[in-house]
Amino acid sequence: MSAPPVAEPQSTAVRAKKKVKAVSRQQLSFGQRLRRDWPLLLMCFPAMALLLVFHYLPALGNIIAFQDYNPFVGDDPLEAFLYSEWIGFGNFEYLFKTQAFWDSVTTTLSITAFQLVFYFPIPIALAVLLNSIMSPRIRSLVQSIVYLPHFFSWVLVVSLFQMMLGGAGLLAQTLRQAGHTPPEIMTNPDTFMFLITSEAIWKDAGWGMIVFLAALAAIDPSLYEAAAADGAGRWRRMWHITLPGLRSVIVLLLILRLGDALNVGFEQFVLQREMVGREAAEVVDTYVYYQGIAVQQWGVGAAAGLFKAAVGILLIVGANKLAHRFGEQGIYSKR
Template sequence: MTLPVLVLLVVFTYVPLLGSVMAFQAYSVYTGFWDSPWVGLDNFRQLLADPLFWQAFENTLAISAVQLVLYFPVPIALALLLNSILDSKVRSLVQSVVYLPHFFSWVLVITIFQQMLGGAGALNSFLRRHGFAAWDVMTDPAAFKYLVTAQAVWKEAGWGIIVFLAALAAIDQQRYEAAAVDGAGRWRRLWHITLPGLRGVIVLMLVLRLGDTLTVGFEQLLIQRDAVGRDASEVLDTFAYYYGVVNNNFGYGAAAGLFKGVLSLVLILAANKLAHAFGEDGLYRR
């Protein structure tokens, strides 16, 4: 049963890692890996001296920080709220509704936000009708990191509650009954039973999120890049695409991707070490 998944993992994850050799070559699609000249670390030297790369790096960190603060707690809160619904039919309905946006493409999600927050959208139509100045959120560079975070929350927060609901289901219900008998109210049961029961999963998901800090959504940002400008929307993934693939400078793009991959590995190992310091298993036990 696991064989198809392992095959997909090897073919689409591990085999493409071999392409990282391009980061050390002046790679050409016409000569291939074997005949492209080696340039050593020249691509990385050029990368670290490029102000556009550091601007993309800064944008990546800024968007990731906003998403960590504003997005990460949302699935936890939704799971707690959903778990408090006693009627199973109502709970199933709410689950279906909040899961649904996960299956929408980013094109559809951004179109919906354009209809709501764009220059001719519902928000600005309401503002103009009541004599207020219009605010096109979709083209405002200052609001862009909050916009993409709101889009991510609307699309993925419902899907993100699955693992937390599973963790909540694993908590012994007798503990809640015993606490209620002892006079513990809803908030005390939440603080002393529910949250400690979720702590291990929360730490694990936080470790994974920190390891994924430098990945903030390629397709989502690529679609909106022209609307807000490169200065606000360029991140490491779009930088590697535009200055590597589009400009036919594959070695340079591969160097940016390898830099991101190595730094992501360092971040996830550091986050896992921090989880161990707090007494949690993280991704693996010590």
């Protein structure tokens, strides 16, 4: 026992108390525990009920993907569900034979890949840059300004882009007054990828810094001092101390992003699909929406949604395995 003798009596007392507690908990019967804990259970109940109706029930409802669901065979969705015909994997067969569906998958994946390269590093770079600013006043000023757009809705963000860069926007207005023809930015399908990535960066890159700033603050400053004493310059310190300090956070966020590879956002695309056309802006989520609710092919839409969810779970498990192989913790640890 290497603990200092002064602390000894107290720590044994604590341990003894814990032991008593543990024993007494085991001895309580179910009824006794229920009598003791019922208020806590009751407190959990409203949240559980809400989730049951609006989360788990619809999650269960995904089985209409295996039906030729027709809302008109019954008076309400439940009745329609009971009377609709079961068709096994018919919807999936139809889906996998449809070119438009695969187009939406391809578009989604290329957006994910593009944003991994051009979006993902920006919050990291911003955080490292901001962390190197000494003045706390400038730091908190910049932080409060760049966090702000995170709280804007996609409608607002797309609207602001439209007002700044659109055909009647500020940029076009300025260019026209100077005698130039303004470029088409908001409606050009070829540059749509740049546009949506810029919007995503404008909205969320600042907010994305938070995690990295916290990780940077957790790095022991004496490491930097020791490295400087050993003659490491600014860049070497960044390479050997700052980046390794961020490594596990970066890996964690990469895993989450990979697991979300088919999830690139929905409102952003629904809002701009009309402007740039279906070919550039159709992602899996908008396909689900237009197939299911707009065209009323409910079963096919649900099948596409289910396919997306299944791929998402596979991706996240796979990415996590990869992280373990690289010696990182990932989102859940190895058992």
